[in-house]
Amino acid sequence: MRPELDRVADPGYVSENRLPAHSDHRWFRDAAEAASGRSVFEQSLGGTWRFHYAPNPAEVVPGFEDPGFDVSGWDEIPVPAHIQLEGYDRAQYTNVQYPWDGWEQLEPGQVPTGFNPVASYRRDFALEAAPAEGETVSVVFEGAESAVSVWVNGRWIGYATDSFTPSEFDITEALVPGVNVIAAQVIKWSSGSWLEDQDMFRFSGLFRDVVLRRRPAVHAEDLRVTTTLADDLASAEVRLEVALQGEGTVSARLEGVGELHDAGDGVLAVRVESPRLWSPESPALYELLVEVRDAAGTVTEVVPQAVGIRRFAIEDGLLRLNGRRVVFHGVNRHEFGLQGRVMTREQTEADLQVLKRINVNAIRTSHYPNNSFFYELADRYGFLVIDEMNLETHGMWDRLRYLGAGVEEAFPGDRPEWKPALLDRAANVLERDKNHPSVVIWSCGNESYGGTGIRDVADWFRANDSRPVHYEGVDWDPRHPDTTDVLSRMYTPVRDIEPYLAAHPGKPFILCEYAHAMGNSFGGVQGYLELAYREPRFQGGFIWDFSDQALPLVDPHGREFLGYGGDFGEAPHDGDFCGNGIFFADHSPSPKVQEVAKLYQGLQVTVGRTAFTVENRLLATASSAYACVVTLAREGEVLASATVETDAAPGGSAEYPLPVTVPAEPGEYVVHVSFRLREGTAWADAGHEVAWGQGVFGAWAPPASVGAAPLRLVHGIHNTGVHGERFHALFSRLHGGLGSYRFGDAADGGRELLTGVVRPNFWHAPTSNERGWGGPAEDGAWLIASRYLRVSPDSRDPEVTQLDDGSVRVVYRYPLPVQPATVCELAYRVDAAGRVEVTQTMELSDALPELPEFGVLLGTRPELDRWRWYGDGPEECYVDRREGARLGVHEVPVAEALTPYLNPQEAGSRTGVRWAEVTDARGTGLRLDAEGGMEFSALPWTPDEIEAARHPNELPPSVRTVLRPALMRRGVGGDDSWGARTLPEYRLPRTGTLRFRFGFTGV
Incomplete structure (x- = not known):
């Protein structure tokens, strides 16, 4: 049979003929084979399949599953892969919006009919080993988005939903000797897609491995391993329950301990004295070797199972591991890389290694179960995992929040027709992952409001396992508070946490998402960590998120770049809201990692x-x-x-x-x-x-100027010249500022180091956070003041004074085009050694918009492309993100100084800079300094050029090096990217006098 569209759209049609979920153990012929990691009972069907793409179910090819149907002319496609990354359909990034929103008028369960791609797959295979008598063979689709139908040799096998857990089918009766034909059909959107509205790229197809598994006639179908730790931690009991298929016996031995004994009721157990305890710092694992024999006593299989002895529970109102209070130094992690959600074990292991290196101890699998090998690796490397079932209905939740719908429209809410699908997804994740010590909390899903359906899921978790249950939605829908054992919120400002705890006693509290690290962000996060170690019930949180979601593209000029929402011709989409990572899309570290490592140490x-x-x-x-x-x-x-x-x-x-x-x-x-x-x-x-x-x-102080011949002051018609032995400076009346600074001994007066007039600067390319709370609209007057600085007759004619110490003082005053009016003054003091000290002053009124930054912009020659400084570093840092920066001498090429965020924005600055040198390959150029430190950046582009680009490849060829010394730039912010302003202590003052002083000279 072939599922018709009305069945695919039936919420109750969760699966057909799918085998019950079971533990993710592997079985081998003997102990030696188990040690090799290669099982004779497994055969991968990954590789090249024949493929047909239909834009909707009406255009699928009938009868393709029949072995006699000729598919030799079909395309070929790799498995695993997303079809959207293999030339079919298109990738689509949406956050909250359902991907079909606005195209068809649908209610939950209904699926699009006009456009709903169907992928038809077929391949031949021969069993690597013929099944022995009594053996069965199954096929496992580790991940199929969003629903898969299966045939073998033309025979209907079954159907399954739930994209992110295995769908396994018994195909024994359909097999024939020799070559067999397997066919699969994956529909992009089924009723289950309404439960999969996660903040992510939307794909379809067979995106995880497809595996054949043979089961011996006597087989351990399911294992359940539990550990009980004594109160004093001095001993433990390891218990094993096996669901045995066929007539036989089970024995087991725990490495370094001994044989398990019969504890009654089909349970095997062993006592462990002085156990090595599993924890994130010491993820000690014992190997439990399970041996299965048939009735004649012949070994049919052996099963190696890693066992971590630990106790994780809520004790005295707190989450504790082995009796110790836990603070989650966590991240949320989408299973995502440059091939989308097609991730290898090696890529996943590399991810966990870099997270260990930056002191992360916990991961939330946002917002679906990961590949099974993730949990095996988390056990081995030591991570506390919140294992989240595959559920998010955020787009429907917004119907309540923004369209005024009543609670009766909550989805899945109290709708009984959706309860089977919810419980199915809960069972799929728990039964597969239950033996992993890294899994410490079950999560009922994400951003799906509340209701009896999710409450019943929580009850099911508790009835089938002892781990605590988490669900953040109770904070929004408090009708069923027992849905969660843990109070949980997202993006709560640190100042609001203690009042929240006072108003909600009794349960431990975590932030399942915090520090929305979109673009240049992750500022002010240190307050959360300080509170977590001051307030016992606040037990940390999970950064959103691990890495940017973005995909490789090539622009019309052949330049590679990383695409985000809207770059694939899709609609609707949510732009660059997928760029939230502390790591970039290729999983290389962003500068935010410097801060994470320090805060989480x-x-x-x-x-x-x-x-x-x-x-x-x-x-x-x-x-x-x-x-x-x-x-x-x-x-x-x-x-x-x-x-x-x-x-x-x-x-x-x-x-x-x-x-x-x-x-x-x-x-x-x-x-x-x-x-x-x-x-x-x-x-x-x-x-x-x-x-x-x-x-x-x-304290650091700039070196004293060495003696030199007196200055020569020239009052020209349009320029005032200040000349010394090795330098020449021209102050322009026409252009209203310092327009030339030449340094060196050459006969022509030295080398010109400026490429334009020095100007005050109040603006930078808005960050993601600033765009989120509307900063550009509020602060736009400062853009005008920076870009279109008004040079009036008064400001063109500077005040020039020769001071008693022989230096020359030149002052420009700029009336700024802001309301209420104010004036910015740039005062230059030039000494005989060629050092130019710049003092920038401005009076502020709280009626003016808030300043994004207060500093100066100097353009210098493009060959000055080496930047070395004494200050905070080595990575980019800002006033609210400098805990991880260390004071020292650092250097970076100017060409690499602008951090390549998905959407170009203010980036690349350093705080606490005492001095900075920007030089060419010969070491000549400019040295800037500031007693007390300054913020400083040296970039190939102006703020205007950065702001105009939507992707780094759109930045123009560099024709200058742009220096921006500043008193301060607004902190980057770190609560969220769509409404939370930078914390007050990291903003520029609104009133009073701002004064910034720095100096520069040629080197």
Whole structure:
């Protein structure tokens, strides 16, 4: 039979002939084969299939499943793959919107008829080994979006929904000797698609592996492994239940412990003395080897099962692991890369390795179950996992929020016809993943409001497992508070958490999403971590999210770029809202990772002038596990280094004297305390830094100008010239500013270092967060003031004064086109050595819009393409994202200084810059400095050019290097990207006098 459209649109038609969900264990012929990892019972059908694309069900090819049907002329397609990335249909990114919204008038369950692509697949296969007597053969579709129908040798096999968990079918009776033909048909949108409205790219097809599995006549169909840990953690019991098919017996042995004994009721158990406990820091795993024998005593299969002994539960009102309070240093992770949701085990392992390196200890599988190998790797590397079932109905929830619909329209809400699909998805994830120690919480899904359906899912989870249950939607629909065991919210400002806890006693609290890291973001997050270690019930959160979702494209000029919503010709779409990662789309680290690693480090280090303190926030690891190296430096030069043996216990703190002495001589000194791996691990080499702290002592001051011949002042008609032995500066009356600065000994007056007039600057290309809360509309007057600076007759004629010390002072005053009116003054003081000190001053009124930044823009020659500075770094940092930056001497090519966010925006700046040199290959150029530090960027483009580009490939060829020293830029913000402003303490003042002073000279 072939499912008709009305059946595909039936919410109750969840599956047909699909095998019940079971644990994701693998079985092998013997222990040696198990050790090799290659099972004779498995055969991958991944690779090339024949393929037909139909834009809707009416255009599918009838009878294609028949072995006699000729598909030799069909296209070929790889499996696994999304059809939209293989030349069919188109990729579509939407956040909340259902992908068909606005095209067809549909109610939940109904599916589009005009456009609803159907992918028909076919391939031949021969079994690598003929089934023995009594054996059965199944085919497993690990991921099929959104519903799959299956035939073998023309025989109807079955149908299944739930895109993100396995759909397995018994095909034994359909097999024939020799070559067999398997056919599959995947419809893009089924009734189940209404439950899959996650914030993600929308694809379809067979996007995970397809596998044949043979089952021996006597077979362990399902394993359930549980561990019970004594209160004093001194012993544990490991229990095993096996659902056995066929007549036979089961025995099991726990590595390093011994045989499991019969504990009654079909349970095997063993007591473990002094167990090695599983935790994120020490993910100890025991191997349980299960042996299955038939009635004659012959071994039919062996099953290796990793066992982590740990206790995770709500105890005394708090989430605890092995009795210790947990703080989630978490991220949300879409299973997504440059091939979409087609992820290999190797790619996933690389993801987990980089997350370990930045001190992440927890992952929420947003918002669907991942490939099974993810959980195996999470067990081994040590992550606390919130395992989320495949449910999100955000688009329907908005009907309640924005269109005024009543609670009776909540979806799935209280609708009984959807309950089977919900419980099916819950069973699919729990039964598959139940034996993974990394899974510590079950999640009922995401952003689907509330109702009895989700309440019943939570009850089912609790009835079938002991882990806590999570569902954030209770915060929006509090009718059924027992749906969740954990209070959960998204993007709550840190200032609102303690009042919320006071109003909602009794349960632990997490932020299942926080720090929406869209574009240049992740500012002000340190407050969350400080609160998590001050308020016991607030137990951390999960950053949104791990990596940008974007896909490779090529523009009409052959330039590669990463596409986001709208770049694939799709509608509706949600633009670059998919660019929320702390990692880029290729999973390389963004500058935000620098901050994450520091905030999430398990050892907090406070450095004083004579001693340092270590606060150990780890669960199970003393600081003695790491080498501690203390370094003393001055302006990037290491003066001394020594090691210290520390032993701060988990949950404790200790103070240690510094092994280096901070000099009493004038200058600025940095003491860096670094904790590093003593030995290499699976995720990092020996010497990898896991935690650090810095102390800064003394103060930096610009060097005094050396003596030089007196200045020569020239009052021309249009220019005022200030000339010294090695430099020449021209101040223009026509253009209203410093227009020329030449430096050097050449006979022609040296090398010109400016490419235009120095101007005050109040604007930058808006960040994603600023666009989210409407900053450009509110602050637009400052764009006008920066781009179209009014040079009036008064401002053209500068005030020029020769000072008593021989220097020359030149002052320009610019009336700004803002309301109420104000004036920005740039005062230059030029000394005989050629140093130009610039003082920018402006009076503010709270009636003016808020300033995005306050600084100066200088254009210099494009060959000045090397940037070296003494200040915060090495990565980009801003006033509200500098916890992870360390003071030192850093360098970066100017061409690489603009962080390549999906949508170009303000980026690439550094805070606390004492001095910066921008030079060419010979080391000549400009040196800028600011006593007390400044914010500074050196980029190939102006803010206007950056703002005009929608993608990095659209930035124009660079014709200058643009320097932007500033008193301050508005912090990037970090609560969310669609309404939360930068925290007040990281904004420029609204009233009073702003004054910024820096200097520059040729080098």
